[in-house]
Amino acid sequence: MTGKTAKAIFWLGTLSSAIIFLWLTYDFHQQEPKFVKTDKLNEQVVAGKKVWHKHNCNDCHTILGFGGYYAPDMTKAYYRLGESAIISVVMNPEQAYKDTFRKMPHLGVTKDEAVNMAAFLKWVASIDNRTWPPQDEKFVKAFQLREANAQKPDSKDIAMGACGGCHSLGDLGNKLSGDFNDISQRISYDRDTLVKFIHAPQSVRQGIAMPPQNISSETAAIIADFLLSLKAEKEVQK
Amino acid sequence: MIRYESQKVARYYLGLALILFCLQVAMGLWLAVNYAFTLPQGLVDVFSFATSRAIHTNTLVAWMLLGFMGGSYFILPIECKRELFSVKIAYLQLLIFAGTAVAAVVGFLFGWTQGRPLLEIPVPLDFLIVVAALLFVFNVAMTIILTKERSVLQWMLLAGVTFLAVLYLFGMPFFKDLNQDYYYWWWVIHLWVEGAWELITAAIAAFIIIEVTGVERKVVEKWLYVETGLFLFTGLVGTGHHYYWLGSPNYWLWWGGIFSALEPLPVALMVLDTWMHIKGRKNPIVNPLLWTYIMGLALFHFLGAGVFGFIHTLPPINYYTHGSQITASHGHLAFFGAYALLNLVVFYFAMPQLKGIEKFDDRLGVWGFWTMVTAMIFIGLIFGVAGILQTYLERILDLGYRTAQLNMMFWFKAVLFFGVIFLIGVLMTVYHLFTLKKAAD
Ligand code: HEM
């Protein structure tokens, strides 16, 4: 090979690849709205993204698969956990992970910040990214099912939407903090105590690892009724 | 034994790089402790994994850039047969760069961060880095422009450092849209390590090979053209291997997959030409350790970037391995194999000359080399095993993140163990470099 050929290989290789790459970049921007809800990218989502950066969440949690591998991926966290679980974990990680082997720092995230964070994660979850990560597809499907039922959600949907980030019910939700079938059997709270428990678990049972839940009193009441009905169901079965 | 007075500036660059290297690895050990043991909430609250990771990766990039810059300042006078354009600029630039690095690390400790992985340095400090980079590129460019003897090597180096500096700019703006954010994040990360840095590495390695082996310049420069041409051909469009799962058109699976699968080709060529030049050497082997490092660089570059990059670059595989410890496995092997070793080649080439030593006593250095290389191979393999396990437990058996991590604990402890060995190797090497002595005949 002569020096001239070598030089030609350099320029041909570099320029052809650069041109293709720049063209694809242009096209990426053109097509982006097909995959990303750019129209839903509002002030609150941007505010949530700033919170995400401010606390450097990304060096522990991956998002879109990028970042630190020290904690769960956040791409579809909104579907996996739901808004209230996100808010309660982010504001009170020291309680949520009191008894587990890996801790998330208490970052002093305020209520407003946590709400914006949830909006940001909701927007991120809606990115159409070819069903990645694989392990969260089931949560995406379950969420979509609940959405389809949004007209008349039954109390089970409401309970799992709010609490499914940590609790399970059979196949639904996450098996992190106990199954509602077992919990409902175990507890002896009345309806009012249960509502109070949901809003401030420590005030009912000291030292419990569940962080306060950020849901309205009406929703809490519906969920309390649901848990008590589970208990009644089981007793009838017996 | 240096041939030009201005080469001396390199000394401070290399010294600082070596110190940051130690800090980087120490911080890596601390990350492994975070993985392997449960730390108290109070500690996690004030000094978290996130902060430690930011320090680990930023000191990594900082010492490597210092090595590139110091290395360039060392070889340019020889290559251009003249003094550097300005020694003052070189010192000023070092001062700005080092000051910014210290400010950044202290800032991280107090939560001052841009909050994007690998690009944590806050924007105001980014501007200082840009100033330092501009001074550097200017100094290199002027030295090259003013020389009477042009060479391919000179402008390849200049192209590499200019490309590197330009890409840094893409990491500075705030993106409202996470999808675009990561699209351009990779312009910094991927186009650095699989583009600009490869150019710089190829140019510096070519220079040192010519100097050390004495083979004909024409031949080496031909290889240099072909290798860098292939690097950029595969590496530019190859950026697409990071665009599979961030929300993008389907064609990225093809463009990214095929081009990135070709990326090992130029690295393989580098192994071939290094080996051929060493075999066809015209000079005697004065310092065998330097030759070991040169061959080690070629082989480990191929292992970490070529082999371990290739195995997870195709979309059907990457779907399962993406965002797992498999990436950590590749990241460690590739950074060490390509850029840590390149820098060490530069150090072992330059430091003896700066100290006026022709043949140095290399016993401790040999131990350092083999300790680091062995430990890093284990670290890479262990991260790989942990990653395969994670993928299997979390994505096939569907056990959830926490259960998967719990079952990976043994491997995290193993990484910590080999991390300690690696640090010992680093300390031996750094100590050896700082205290180089003439070999007793
Ligand atoms: C010396 C050159 C290289 C270095 C230093 C390097 C380093 C890295 C690093 C640090 C990451 C992780 C980035 C992150 O997400 O935080 C990464 C990712 C990746 N690299 Fe490389 N790399 C090199 C060459 C290559 C080559 C030649 C290939 C392909 C043949 C490759 C394929 C990949 C792939 C597919 C990923 C994404 C992994 C994922 O899905 O998470 N790399 N590389």
Ligand SMILES: [Fe+2]
């Ligand atoms: Fe890449």
